[in-house]
Each structure stands twice: as C-alpha cells, then as structure tokens.
Amino acid sequence: MILSALALAFTAVVALLMGVAPVATGGRGVFFSFDSRLLAAGPASAAINVLCLLATGGMMLALNKVFTFVRSTTHLFASAFFWLQVAQPQGLVAFNTGTLLCLVTTMATLPLFASFQDRHAQRSIFLIFALAATGCLFHYGFLVLIPAFLLGFINMGVFNLKGVLAMLFGLVTPFWITLGLGIASPAHFCAPDFVGLWHLVPGDDVDLLLALAAVTAVLGIVLAMMNMATIMNYRMQPRVYNAFFVFMLIAVVVAMIISYHDTAVLLPLLELMTAVQLAHAHTLRSTMPYRYMFVLLFVAGCIALGTVHLLMS
Numbered sequence: 001m002i003l004s005a006l007a008l009a010f011t012a013v014v015a016l017l018m019g020v021a022p023v024a025t026g027g028r029g030v031f032f033s034f035d036s037r038l039l040a041a042g043p044a045s046a047a048i049n050v051l052c053l054l055a056t057g058g059m060m061l062a063l064n065k066v067f068t069f070v071r072s073t074t075h076l077f078a079s080a081f082f083w084l085q086v087a088q089p090q091g092l093v094a095f096n097t098g099t100l101l102c103l104v105t106t107m108a109t110l111p112l113f114a115s116f117q118d119r120h121a122q123r124s125i126f127l128i129f130a131l132a133a134t135g136c137l138f139h140y141g142f143l144v145l146i147p148a149f150l151l152g153f154i155n156m157g158v159f160n161l162k163g164v165l166a167m168l169f170g171l172v173t174p175f176w177i178t179l180g181l182g183i184a185s186p187a188h189f190c191a192p193d194f195v196g197l198w199h200l201v202p203g204d205d206v207d208l209l210l211a212l213a214a215v216t217a218v219l220g221i222v223l224a225m226m227n228m229a230t231i232m233n234y235r236m237q238p239r240v241y242n243a244f245f246v247f248m249l250i251a252v253v254v255a256m257i258i259s260y261h262d263t264a265v266l267l268p269l270l271e272l273m274t275a276v277q278l279a280h281a282h283t284l285r286s287t288m289p290y291r292y293m294f295v296l297l298f299v300a301g302c303i304a305l306g307t308v309h310l311l312m313s
Contacts, residue, residue: 001075004082005054008092011306012046015089018310022094023209023264028193029138030175031184034097041094049095052103056272057081059106067113069241070279071234077279080298084271087212087305091268097139102268104131105145105248112152113241121158122166129170137174137184140192141255141265146171148251152244194259208309213263213270217253220274224249227280242280249273 022041027033039045057078064070070077085091091098108128115121128149135142150167153159178184224246231242252270256263278298285291 001057001079001082004079005057008053008082008085009050011086011089012050012092015093015310016041016043016046020090020093020310023088023090023096023098027097027139027141027262027265028190029140029142030136030190031178031188032138033190034139039095045094046092049092049099052095052099053082053085053092053268056099056102056106059110060272060276063106063109063113067238067241069113069238069245070276070283071238072283074279074283076282076295077275080275080278081272083299083302084216084275085268087302087309088209088267089306089309090209091264096264097141098265098268101135101139101141101144101265102272104135104142105269106272108132108145108149109244112149112156112244115153115156115158116237116240117157119158119160121153121156122162125153125158125163125166126170126173129167130173133171134174137178139265140194140259141262143192144248144251144255144266144269148244148248151247155240155243155247157240192259195261197257197260207263208305208312209267210260210263212305213256213267216267216270216274217256220249220270220277221253223274223277223281227277227284230284231280245273245276249277 039048060081061075061078064077108131111121111124111127115124129146132142132145132149135145150159153163153167179186227242228246231239234242249270252266252273256266256270278295282291282295
C-alpha cells in the first residue's frame with residue numbers, strides 16, 4: 001500500500017512537470033457551480049488533491065478495521081484505488097470535484113454503518129442527506145449519493161417514519177438556509193442538463209477518460225456479481241455493509257450513463273467502489289493458485305493507461 005501511495009504521488013509530480021491539463025469537472029448545481037476545478041492547477045492544489053485521495057484510502061482501511069466488510073486483513077482496496085488514480089494523471093494535478101465527492105462519500109459511510117439496526121439513527125440520516133443536498137447546491141453529481149444512501153439506510157433496518165422525516169428535513173434544510181439567508185434566490189435556479197450516453201453517435205471521438213470509466217465499470221460489476229455469491233452467505237451485518245457498496249457502484253454507473261459529461265466527477269467514486277470489489281475477489285479466493293497474477297496484471301494495466309494519458313496530454 002505504501003508503494004502504491006508513493007506511485008500515486010510520483011504520478012502527480014510527473015503530470016505537473018509535463019504540464020498535463022487538469023480534468024474538467026465543472027458543472028452547475030442547483031444554485032451555484034464549481035468552476036472547473038476547486039483550486040487552480042499547481043503544486044499546492046495537486047498536493048491537497050493527493051492528500052485527500054490518500055485520506056480516502058486511509059479512511060476506508062479504518063472503516064474495515066471497525067466494521068470488517070472485507071473479512072480478511074488486507075490493504076488491497078486502498079492500493080487498488082491508488083493505482084486506478086495513477087491511470088488518470090489529469091485528475092491528480094488539481095483538487096477537483098471528483099476527489100471531493102469521493103472523500104465526502106467515505107466520510108458519510110461511517111455514520112451509515114454505525115447506524116446498523118439503531119432505531120434512533122435519525123441524526124445520522126439527517127446529517128448524510130443534508131450533506132448530499134449541500135453538495136447538490138454546487139454540483140448535480142452529488143445526486144448519486146441520495147439513492148445509494150437511501151437504499152443503504154433501508155437495508156440497515158433503521159428507516160421508519162422518523163427516518164423518513166429526518167431524510168426530508170436533511171434534504172430541505174440546505175435549500176431553506178440558502179434561500180432564507182438570501183445567499184441565493186429562486187431566480188438563480190439552474191435545471192440539470194443531463195446528456196445521456198445514448199447521444200454518442202458513431203464517429204464521435206471517445207475520450208480516454210470515458211474509456212477508462214467503461215473498463216472500470218465493467219470490472220466492478222463483474223467482480224461484484226462474482227463476490228455476491230459468497231457474500232450472501234455471510235451473517236447479516238457484513239452482508240448489508242457490502243450491499244451498500246454494490247448500491248453505490250450501480251448508482252454511479254447509472255449516473256454516468258444518464259450524464260456522461262459528468263464522468264470525470266463520478267470516476268473516482270466508481271474507482272473506489274471497484275477497488276472494494278477487487279479486494280473481495282482477491283481475499284475470497286485465497287486457495288486459488290497464482291491469484292496474485294491478476295493483481296499484477298491490474299497494476300500493469302493502470303501503469304499502461306497512465307502512461308498513455310501522459311503521452312497524449
């Protein structure tokens with residue numbers, strides 16, 4: 001994992017030195033917008049971005065130590081997440097919306113998992129949906145959190161009438177505060193402009209980032225299907241934890257299909273969900289000979305994609 005983290009930092013430095021253009025993650029939210037990048041490209045912005053990605057991996061490891069959603073002691077999902085970031089160097093040279101979305105999702109997963117069968121989890125429900133709604137004020141990409149966490153709370157067995165009210169108040173409160181304090185007005189409302197993947201026509205240039213997203217999505221879905229056959233035999237608690245990661249994986253893939261222009265924003269979250277599935281696939285097949293060959297091929301593929309991105313930028 002340490003070597004993977006160093007590879008992530010090294011790729012960010014190389015991308016900066018080669019003048020790689022940062023990934024365009026701009027887009028409108030309900031009232032405001034993130035202007036392409038949260039911070040202008042540069043060493044400071046890249047350092048913050050890398051630190052946030054490392055923090056995301058570290059928090060996932062901490063979550064697994066507490067809730068044990070991956071049964072074996074492994075750092076593979078953090079390492080795989082770092083290598084998938086290496087495959088897209090343009091996402092490393094500036095702190096961007098995709099990194100923020102990934103970080104927020106990881107932080108929100110803690111209160112979600114802690115609420116398992118807690119009939120008094122209304123505070124956690126309110127907090128998470130208020131956080132998702134606040135993100136939607138600035139970028140519609142944060143919408144992906146709402147269905148995934150809704151299904152997550154339902155699966156945790158905590159979604160009663162009070163939970164529904166907590167969710168509704170959480171969704172409304174950021175808008176209430178924003179409009180009530182005069183920070184924005186209804187005139188600033190901007191409807192989402194989703195462009196579905198079906199609008200691509202033969203002959204269109206397919207961006208490398210879109211190709212990476214497609215490969216990552218297929219890998220994540222295939223591994224999830226393979227893993228669920230075994231995970232369904234787990235006891236209830238780890239089973240519902242892992243179901244949430246599947247919910248989020250599906251939600252992100254559907255969001256990319258509905259709005260492929262937001263691929264750069266959603267890709268880090270997709271990579272994190274795929275990394276969890278890869279860790280499961282590796283640990284669930286501990287008796288398979290030469291299982292490490294798949295991991296080596298995965299790392300080699302990420303390095304190859306990252307090199308292509310660098311050379312073509």
